[in-house]
Amino acid sequence: VLLVGCKTDLRQDQEVLQRLKDGRIEPVSRQQVGAMARQVRAVSYMECSARYQDNVGNIFVTACNAAISAARRRQRKAGPRRVCAIL
Numbered sequence: 807v808l809l810v811g812c813k814t815d816l817r818q819d820q821e822v823l824q825r826l827k828d829g830r831i832e833p834v835s836r837q838q839v840g841a842m843a844r845q846v847r848a849v850s851y852m853e854c855s856a857r858y859q860d861n862v863g864n865i866f867v868t869a870c871n872a873a874i875s876a877a878r879r880r881q882r883k884a885g886p887r888r889v890c891a892i893l
């Protein structure tokens with residue numbers, strides 16, 4: 807699992823921040839994110855803003871690397887593959 811926080815541009819959006827404040831809500835904190843990441847056993851937590859194309863590419867690269875590493879670990883656990891040898 808790769809935990810991704812979206813719409814990070816809204817952290818700086820005064821209108822949104824005011825609306826949250828009015829509702830006595832705060833943006834998700836690093837601490838909350840850390841707890842959630844541990845709970846879902848995420849390999850990492852990353853944030854992005856699709857609107858501003860901020861960090862989106864990195865997230866795809868990290869997700870692909872994590873998937874490849876997991877597949878390799880599974881393969882190693884399963885042991886060497888039995889294949890036919892053509893003599």
Ligand SMILES: Nc1nc2c(ncn2[C@@H]2O[C@H](COP(=O)(O)OP(=O)(O)OP(=O)(O)O)[C@@H](O)[C@H]2O)c(=O)[nH]1
Nearest residue numbers: 812813814815816817819854855856857858859860
């Ligand atoms: N501020 C901000 N708004 C975003 C961002 N990404 C998406 N939105 C807005 O969020 C709304 C939903 O965006 P979508 O791309 O339709 O989200 P989705 O969940 O993929 O929706 P579906 O395609 O219907 O599954 C739209 O109003 C977007 O403009 C972002 O990074 N920042």
